[in-house]
Amino acid sequence: MEIKKVKRSEDYSAWYNNLVKQADLAEHSAVKGCMVIKPYGYAIWEKMQAELDKRFKDTGHQNAYFPLFIPKSFFSKEASHVDGFAKECAVVTHYRLKNGDDGQIVVDEDAKLEEELIVRPTSETIIWNTYRDWIKSHRDLPILVNQWANVVRWEMRTRLFLRTTEFLWQEGHTAHATAEEAIAETKQMLEVYADFAENILAVPVVKGVKTANERFAGALETYCIEGLMQDGKALQMGTSHFLGQNFAKAFDVKYATKENTQEYVWATSWGVSTRLMGALIMSHSDDEGLVLPPNLAPIQVVVVPILGKKEEEKQLVLDKARAITSTLKAKGIAVKLDDRDHVSPGFKFADYELKGVPVRIAIGMRDVQNETVEVARRDTKEKQVMSVVDIDTKIEHLLAAIQVNLFQKALDFRDDHIHVVNNWDEFNHALETKTGFVSAHWDGTTETELKIKELTKATIRCVPLNATAENGVCVLTGNPSTQRVLFAKAY
Amino acid sequence: MEIKKVKRSEDYSAWYNNLVKQADLAEHSAVKGCMVIKPYGYAIWEKMQAELDKRFKDTGHQNAYFPLFIPKSFFSKEASHVDGFAKECAVVTHYRLKNGDDGQIVVDEDAKLEEELIVRPTSETIIWNTYRDWIKSHRDLPILVNQWANVVRWEMRTRLFLRTTEFLWQEGHTAHATAEEAIAETKQMLEVYADFAENILAVPVVKGVKTANERFAGALETYCIEGLMQDGKALQMGTSHFLGQNFAKAFDVKYATKENTQEYVWATSWGVSTRLMGALIMSHSDDEGLVLPPNLAPIQVVVVPILGKKEEEKQLVLDKARAITSTLKAKGIAVKLDDRDHVSPGFKFADYELKGVPVRIAIGMRDVQNETVEVARRDTKEKQVMSVVDIDTKIEHLLAAIQVNLFQKALDFRDDHIHVVNNWDEFNHALETKTGFVSAHWDGTTETELKIKELTKATIRCVPLNATAENGVCVLTGNPSTQRVLFAKAY
Numbered sequence: 001m002e003i004k005k006v007k008r009s010e011d012y013s014a015w016y017n018n019l020v021k022q023a024d025l026a027e028h029s030a031v032k033g034c035m036v037i038k039p040y041g042y043a044i045w046e047k048m049q050a051e052l053d054k055r056f057k058d059t060g061h062q063n064a065y066f067p068l069f070i071p072k073s074f075f076s077k078e079a080s081h082v083d084g085f086a087k088e089c090a091v092v093t094h095y096r097l098k099n100g101d102d103g104q105i106v107v108d109e110d111a112k113l114e115e116e117l118i119v120r121p122t123s124e125t126i127i128w129n130t131y132r133d134w135i136k137s138h139r140d141l142p143i144l145v146n147q148w149a150n151v152v153r154w155e156m157r158t159r160l161f162l163r164t165t166e167f168l169w170q171e172g173h174t175a176h177a178t179a180e181e182a183i184a185e186t187k188q189m190l191e192v193y194a195d196f197a198e199n200i201l202a203v204p205v206v207k208g209v210k211t212a213n214e215r216f217a218g219a220l221e222t223y224c225i226e227g228l229m230q231d232g233k234a235l236q237m238g239t240s241h242f243l244g245q246n247f248a249k250a251f252d253v254k255y256a257t258k259e260n261t262q263e264y265v266w267a268t269s270w271g272v273s274t275r276l277m278g279a280l281i282m283s284h285s286d287d288e289g290l291v292l293p294p295n296l297a298p299i300q301v302v303v304v305p306i307l308g309k310k311e312e313e314k315q316l317v318l319d320k321a322r323a324i325t326s327t328l329k330a331k332g333i334a335v336k337l338d339d340r341d342h343v344s345p346g347f348k349f350a351d352y353e354l355k356g357v358p359v360r361i362a363i364g365m366r367d368v369q370n371e372t373v374e375v376a377r378r379d380t381k382e383k384q385v386m387s388v389v390d391i392d393t394k395i396e397h398l399l400a401a402i403q404v405n406l407f408q409k410a411l412d413f414r415d416d417h418i419h420v421v422n423n424w425d426e427f428n429h430a431l432e433t434k435t436g437f438v439s440a441h442w443d444g445t446t447e448t449e450l451k452i453k454e455l456t457k458a459t460i461r462c463v464p465l466n467a468t469a470e471n472g473v474c475v476l477t478g479n480p481s482t483q484r485v486l487f488a489k490a491y
Numbered sequence: 492m493e494i495k496k497v498k499r500s501e502d503y504s505a506w507y508n509n510l511v512k513q514a515d516l517a518e519h520s521a522v523k524g525c526m527v528i529k530p531y532g533y534a535i536w537e538k539m540q541a542e543l544d545k546r547f548k549d550t551g552h553q554n555a556y557f558p559l560f561i562p563k564s565f566f567s568k569e570a571s572h573v574d575g576f577a578k579e580c581a582v583v584t585h586y587r588l589k590n591g592d593d594g595q596i597v598v599d600e601d602a603k604l605e606e607e608l609i610v611r612p613t614s615e616t617i618i619w620n621t622y623r624d625w626i627k628s629h630r631d632l633p634i635l636v637n638q639w640a641n642v643v644r645w646e647m648r649t650r651l652f653l654r655t656t657e658f659l660w661q662e663g664h665t666a667h668a669t670a671e672e673a674i675a676e677t678k679q680m681l682e683v684y685a686d687f688a689e690n691i692l693a694v695p696v697v698k699g700v701k702t703a704n705e706r707f708a709g710a711l712e713t714y715c716i717e718g719l720m721q722d723g724k725a726l727q728m729g730t731s732h733f734l735g736q737n738f739a740k741a742f743d744v745k746y747a748t749k750e751n752t753q754e755y756v757w758a759t760s761w762g763v764s765t766r767l768m769g770a771l772i773m774s775h776s777d778d779e780g781l782v783l784p785p786n787l788a789p790i791q792v793v794v795v796p797i798l799g800k801k802e803e804e805k806q807l808v809l810d811k812a813r814a815i816t817s818t819l820k821a822k823g824i825a826v827k828l829d830d831r832d833h834v835s836p837g838f839k840f841a842d843y844e845l846k847g848v849p850v851r852i853a854i855g856m857r858d859v860q861n862e863t864v865e866v867a868r869r870d871t872k873e874k875q876v877m878s879v880v881d882i883d884t885k886i887e888h889l890l891a892a893i894q895v896n897l898f899q900k901a902l903d904f905r906d907d908h909i910h911v912v913n914n915w916d917e918f919n920h921a922l923e924t925k926t927g928f929v930s931a932h933w934d935g936t937t938e939t940e941l942k943i944k945e946l947t948k949a950t951i952r953c954v955p956l957n958a959t960a961e962n963g964v965c966v967l968t969g970n971p972s973t974q975r976v977l978f979a980k981a982y
Contacts, residue, residue: 027621027624029557029558029617029621030558030562030565030617030620030621031558031560031561031562031608031617034558034559034560035558036555036556036557036558036621037555037556038555039553039554039555039636042553042554042555042556043553043554045556046554062530062533062534063530063533063534063537064527064528064529064530064533065527065528065533065536065659066520066527067520067521067522067525067526067527067657068525068610068641068643068657069522069525069581069657070522071521071522072588072596072598074521075588075596076595076596082588082596086587086588086589086590086596087587087588087589088586088587089586089587089588090560090583090585090586090608091583091584091585091586091587091588091598092581092582092583092584092610093582093583093584093585093598094581094582094584095579095580095581095582095645096577096578096579096580096582096645097563097566097573097577097578097580097582097609098577098578099577104567105563105566105567105573105577107563107582107584107607116598117522117581118588119559119583119610126520126521126522129521130520130521130527133518145530149641150559150640150641152559154586154587166558166559166560168556
């Protein structure tokens with residue numbers, strides 16, 4: 001394996017692509033825009049799934065599965081939804097191949113579908129068509145369902161994990177008797193996402209609402225969590241939508257109230273995707289490779305025996321390495337012993353750095369004699385010689401400390417990259433000379449939002465939920481504003 | 492909810508369809524041939540996934556993810572593979588919709604794909620095209636990868652879980668340096684499937700190999716596990732294929748040996764699907780509904796308080812029910828307390844019977860006074876009054892006993908339904924008057940196999956692995972045979 005390194009400072013984009021491939025996370029497939037998620041990358045995704053799934057179940061949700069295909073006509077039923085998704089749909093038109101005259105296989109024109117099927121870009125329409133049969137009475141509500149699935153949105157410019165034609169995600173779809181309940185659900189799931197992002201991914205997020213222009217196609221309100229990557233660009237990491245009664249009306253889903261009147265049902269949907277892998281990589285990693293928070297690392301600790309040439313010493317070192325490995329495993333730590341003899345320790349060190357393993361323990365003959373090990377942290381690259389007494393507890397604490405440190409470092413970076421500006425000159429100056437979020441007053445119109453985007457390429461990432469009311473004037477128009485919003489260039 | 496019951500003896504097929512819907516397992520979707528897996532059904536599938544995934548990881552496999560779409564040309568590369576799958580493929584031909592003249596949305600003919608994409612019916616081709624880049628040297632082998640995914644095979648006649656156009660499955664795809672290793676892997680995964688089927692699903696299986704005619708398209712040998720359903724029809728429950736070098740040759744996947752020669756790589760693939768839900772249902776369930784083995788039951792024990800009218804007694808019963816629930820939960824048992832007041836105990840009893848909950852505990856005022864509970868088993872419908880002393884341990888043992896009993900009952904049924912015959916009259920008589928497997932000599936030719944199928948609708952389910960060598964003559968042709976094979980009518 002040849003490790004070709006690109007520095008973040010030289011070419012952030014090349015650094016990212018390089019890292020994703022070199023650390024064995026994912027690669028481009030033979031199908032344009034679709035990726036292969038490799039075993040190491042998928043193991044991290046599985047850990048994300050497990051953490052999210054646990055949180056969904058703890059908040060009363062159940063998983064289910066709905067069809068991959070959606071009849072074309074379903075899309076027309078919710079007007080803004082079709083506008084949002086029709087331009088990027090994979091369309092199934094036939095259901096059979098046959099042998100052509102020249103020996104090649106061709107599409108069998110006799111097997112043309114009467115109605116084309118869309119490969120789901122998101123499942124609101126097929127799910128609300130199903131809910132019509134599930135919901136008759138207020139006793140059937142709420143419905144709290146989540147689906148883990150693949151979805152397809154035909155993207156012209158793709159980027160591994162960040163924007164791919166097919167991606168993996170979860171989509172929650174809930175049905176409620178009242179608007180209040182649905183809004184509470186929308187906000188609850190935003191909190192679940194924020195908790196997951198900060199405590200598991202170690203990525204600080206701003207919770208906010210999207211502007212009308214950036215809303216999900218079919219939603220009345222879109223809540224989001226926004227992260228800031230190391231290059232100073234923002235990344236939308238998850239969204240939670242209050243859909244009002246739009247889909248209930250489009251698919252005629254009503255329920256009988258306690259008073260026996262018929263009411264349309266209120267809806268939410270919420271999702272995060274393999275895009276989070278991109279957020280994870282771009283928040284913590286460095287020029288040596290991936291940096292993983294211990295809570296998501298498939299290998300939390302690697303033990304590397306430093307084997308000399310003398311056979312009896314080799315055995316002593318190996319025995320000690322095995323004993324330490326067992327001790328850590330018994331503590332519930334995901335530990336790997338790499339005792340390959342034909343690969344040099346130096347190569348192993350570089351490889352586990354590349355893969356982002358949080359802690360490396362090296363053991364040589366001197367360590368055996370001194371009852372010590374050498375412990376190296378991936379995040380700070382600090383090394384220390386440590387006594388083997390209580391090594392399991394010490395490593396457990398170290399892993400917890402690394403998790404905290406990664407979050408704190410990302411939080412400090414993020415907080416250092418929120419630039420407060422008060423007029424158009426300051427706004428432009430900030431965007432031209434700095435990276436990160438720009439906190440500015442905006443007059444609340446889509447017209448101004450689009451004009452600013454056209455002039456600067458910066459978009460409104462969100463109206464932060466925790467912002468304090470503050471009277472000011474829009475940086476572009478000078479019209480009155482009551483709250484600052486966050487602008488940024490974004491992925 | 493109205494429970495409309497059909498007896499197995501009246502109409503097995505209607506009983507099955509009815510049960511799948513009434514027990515909230517799955518339903519037909521708006522898309523022809525595709526199902527919706529409902530939360531209760533999906534919870535059982537998740538338990539199957541967890542058990543299988545653990546076994547895959549314990550045998551050294553890692554999960555990964557490959558694209559949903561396969562370029563059409565990939566199919567042509569392995570000749571028998573395309574023959575096997577081309578006739579049942581969903582084909583994506585366009586990537587955009589647009590607004591038509593009449594206001595309806597239509598397929599945008601300007602967005603036609605240069606090469607059509609097939610929605611994967613199985614992933615050998617896209618995966619072996621990927622493995623070409625992953626495998627250079629013997630050091631890169633073996634590759635032991637599994638994928639959890641949805642696949643699509645365009646079926647004309649569908650049946651919930653048993654045969655649907657889209658289904659969920661896992662597909663293992665491994666690459667090896669030698670034929671021996673690949674064959675050992677194929678057999679190992681067959682054992683994993685058999686262990687899972689017998690110990691988790693409680694369904695006894697015959698392990699065997701398929702005849703050439705029934706082999707997977709592209710395999711040199713297909714191993715299988717075959718179960719017998721309560722109506723006496725066989726069900727193929729899982730397959731493990733030795734693919735030889737077919738896909739390595741089709742996709743030019745070679746490795747450098749230790750001696751630095753170039754060799755084609757050896758392959759296996761193996762899979763089980765949501766079809767196992769069908770096997771589970773048809774093996775154990777009865778006229779009252781689903782019967783679940785405790786190892787797969789989302790709810791293992793339901794506690795139903797029998798609430799009288801006196802408020803203080805109600806509270807005593809509820810307190811006792813809660814205490815018992817906590818005790819069982821602390822033991823790691825999946826227990827649910829159903830303390831709904833507006834639903835009668837009788838209705839609850841019937842509902843949990845329908846849903847197949849293995850154990851029901853009822854607690855009334857007399858039980859509170861006597862320090863007892865009434866325990867009902869779903870499998871035998873036996874009820875007993877039990878002292879609450881050590882109730883957690885007793886219930887744990889009872890769940891284990893139910894698991895064993897379900898397997899033993901299914902095993903007895905299966906063994907009672909293997910009919911040994913020695914000539915064509917006996918063969919026909921068995922098929923006409925009995926259900927189940929017919930064990931008979933066959934001359935080993937596809938011609939005879941197809942002739943028998945044409946005459947009787949029975950197919951060769953497998954050549955059992957554990958059969959003893961025995962000289963005999965083919966029931967149809969009288970030609971010599973050295974081993975009996977199992978015939979049956981099958982799903």
